[in-house]
Amino acid sequence: MKKKVNNTICRCEEISEQEIRDAIRKFNLRTVDAVKRLTRAGMGLCQGRTCTPLLTKIIAEETDKKVDELLPLSKRPPVRPVKVEFLAREGEQKLD
Amino acid sequence: MGLELKKCDVIVVGSGPAGLSCSIEAAGCGADVISIDENGRPGGQLFKQIHKFFGASQHRAGVRGFDIGLQLLEQVNKLGVNTLLNTVAYGIFGQKTVGIIKNEKIGMIQGKKILLATGAIENPVVFSGWTLPGVMGAGAAQTMINIHRVLPGKRFIILGSGNVGLIISYQLLQAGASVIAVLEAAPRIGGYQVHSSKIRRVGVPIFTSSSIKEVKGDKEVEEVVIVRLDDSWRPIKGTEKSLTADCVCIAGGLHPSIELAQMAGCDLRFFSELGGHLPIHNENMETTVDGIYVAGDTAGIEEASTAMEEGRLAGIDMAQKLGYLSQDKALRKKEGIRESLLALRSGPFGCLSHAAKSNILQAMKTKRGSKILF
Numbered sequence: 001m002k003k004k005v006n007n008t009i010c011r012c013e014e015i016s017e018q019e020i021r022d023a024i025r026k027f028n029l030r031t032v033d034a035v036k037r038l039t040r041a042g043m044g045l046c047q048g049r050t051c052t053p054l055l056t057k058i059i060a061e062e063t064d065k066k067v068d069e070l071l072p073l074s075k076r077p078p079v080r081p082v083k084v085e086f087l088a089r090e091g092e093q094k095l096d
Numbered sequence: 097m098g099l100e101l102k103k104c105d106v107i108v109v110g111s112g113p114a115g116l117s118c119s120i121e122a123a124g125c126g127a128d129v130i131s132i133d134e135n136g137r138p139g140g141q142l143f144k145q146i147h148k149f150f151g152a153s154q155h156r157a158g159v160r161g162f163d164i165g166l167q168l169l170e171q172v173n174k175l176g177v178n179t180l181l182n183t184v185a186y187g188i189f190g191q192k193t194v195g196i197i198k199n200e201k202i203g204m205i206q207g208k209k210i211l212l213a214t215g216a217i218e219n220p221v222v223f224s225g226w227t228l229p230g231v232m233g234a235g236a237a238q239t240m241i242n243i244h245r246v247l248p249g250k251r252f253i254i255l256g257s258g259n260v261g262l263i264i265s266y267q268l269l270q271a272g273a274s275v276i277a278v279l280e281a282a283p284r285i286g287g288y289q290v291h292s293s294k295i296r297r298v299g300v301p302i303f304t305s306s307s308i309k310e311v312k313g314d315k316e317v318e319e320v321v322i323v324r325l326d327d328s329w330r331p332i333k334g335t336e337k338s339l340t341a342d343c344v345c346i347a348g349g350l351h352p353s354i355e356l357a358q359m360a361g362c363d364l365r366f367f368s369e370l371g372g373h374l375p376i377h378n379e380n381m382e383t384t385v386d387g388i389y390v391a392g393d394t395a396g397i398e399e400a401s402t403a404m405e406e407g408r409l410a411g412i413d414m415a416q417k418l419g420y421l422s423q424d425k426a427l428r429k430k431e432g433i434r435e436s437l438l439a440l441r442s443g444p445f446g447c448l449s450h451a452a453k454s455n456i457l458q459a460m461k462t463k464r465g466s467k468i469l470f
Contacts, residue, residue, distance in 0.1 A: 007222050017222075050220050053351060053372070068366035072358065072373045077187025079355040080134070082197055090202050 009058070010051040012044020017058065024062045032056055032073050045081050048073050100203060104128045104178070106414050107194050107207035109185045109356060112140020113400045114213035114392025114407035116168040121411025121429075122209075123175040125420035130178045130205055132185050132196060138172070139165035140215060140392075141235075142400060144242045146270075147263060149401065161400065168404075185214075188360045192387060209387045209414040212357050213407060216350035216371065216393035221255060224310040226346075230317030234264040234347035241271040249343025253320045254278040255308055256347030262291035264345055265300060276341050278302045279322060281329055288445075308344065309336055317342050350397045360388050365459050369452040370396030376459045380413035380430070381406055384463055389414065396456070398441075398449050405437050 006018045023029060023039045032055055035041060041055055042048030048055070052073050060067045106122045108115045111133035123129045137143065145161020156164055172179065183198040193206045218233035225231070230249060234256065240246045252268050254261045257280035265275045275295065283305050285292045292302060309323040309331060324335035351372040354364065362375035362383040375383045375390050382389050389410040392403035409430060416426035441450035 007224060008227050009222065011227055047355075049217050053219055054222055067372075068368065072354070072364070075355045075358040077189075077195060077359065079359070080184045080186050080197075082184070082186050082202075083200075086197055086200055086202050 010041035013040040015041040102205045104130045108211045110213035111138035114403040117404040117407030118211045118411035119177045120171045123177045125415035132183045134184045144238045188356045211389045213392045214353040219348040221348045223308045231344045234345040237345045251341040252343045253341045254345045257285045259287035261347030262287040265295045275300045279306045280304045281307045367452045369448045381410040
């Protein structure tokens with residue numbers, strides 16, 4: 001019997017292992033992207049840099065897949081935290 | 097839009113051993129290179145590596161990592177490579193444009209060729225209490241002691257006995273900390289014996305078939321409960337042991353940092369020996385996207401010595417395709433590097449990388465037919 005543990009998986013968005021497992025079962029989720037969209041795990045400041053391998057492992061367990069069968073989180077800019085202010089200033093300032 | 101667009105021949109994202117080596121080769125042939133790094137100093141992980149490299153002398157055995165870093169920097173400076181530090185590459189866009197942020201300003205650089213050498217990310221390991229302050233990646237602890245000269249704790253438990261775990265243990269001892277134990281889930285030590293012997297000689301115990309069950313503490317790490325594992329890596333009840341510690345370093349391996357390659361549309365495959373998903377590439381390190389190259393840990397987790405050779409391969413190929421280097425000269429240079437890579441990838445650890453790297457080339461061939469052969 002597995003001991004009931006509920007560790008935080010995504011520290012940026014404070015999403016627990018149980019929340020992720022529940023979401024996968026309830027909504028029949030099959031991909032890392034789907035879990036991210038539904039739970040916000042991997043959607044925070046670090047953009048899943050830490051928790052993606054953990055999410056992948058959990059999804060693989062829940063769906064009886066191997067981790068290599070699951071695609072990594074899709075990526076879009078910005079890949080690092082960027083203040084909206086900088087993007088808004090685009091067009092006004094010139095680079096050194 | 098008034099946004100300035102800088103143009104150059106080659107953009108190198110990440111100025112670690114792979115990126116610097118690529119810059120040196122490409123700029124050495126006359127290409128106009130811009131190299132980017134998010135840190136205040138180039139060199140990547142080399143400046144954390146206060147230990148001597150070993151192997152053959154052609155691969156700079158006996159030289160310490162930071163000295164190799166200094167040598168590379170000297171060459172880059174001599175060649176006048178434009179190095180943008182404290183600069184974040186936040187995205188990669190069409191027509192080989194890289195979006196950057198420097199000094200709180202946004203900018204765009206367009207290159208004819210791009211090398212993505214963004215390194216790797218440490219793998220997390222989850223146990224009860226893993227989010228307590230004091231639990232950190234082994235690489236993070238190494239950055240703190242060797243770069244910032246800050247000791248993050250007094251009594252350390254290291255989880256993972258690969259080379260990273262063993263080397264950080266030794267360096268923590270050198271920095272004045274106590275290493276209470278090194279834990280390894282597998283039945284045997286993961287890293288080189290030369291590293292494990294160093295810490296065993298000074299009495300640091302390495303517990304194999306063991307892991308962390310729980311880390312306890314009110315506001316930070318105070319106690320670490322370790323447990324023995326059975327053959328299927330399941331905790332054995334009744335074998336728990338409590339150790340007093342204030343810091344836990346997780347050395348659970350690395351996975352390639354591939355965000356920009358994904359964004360560029362590079363084809364990915366999973367190679368467990370090389371850390372996970374990575375952009376497949378040909379023998380010149382070019383990905384499935386024309387003109388976009390990968391090298392170093394981004395192209396599969398290996399070591400600084402292989403990263404430098406891969407970076408060189410990419411730089412030479414870029415210089416050749418941009419017309420700065422004749423085909424003959426390029427071929428000769430590449431041949432030498434491939435021989436060197438073959439030597440680096442021999443032995444019990446290297447041969448696994450070699451096999452995986454051969455599979456990457458095979459994957460490329462099935463992907464793009466014979467196109468990649470010339």
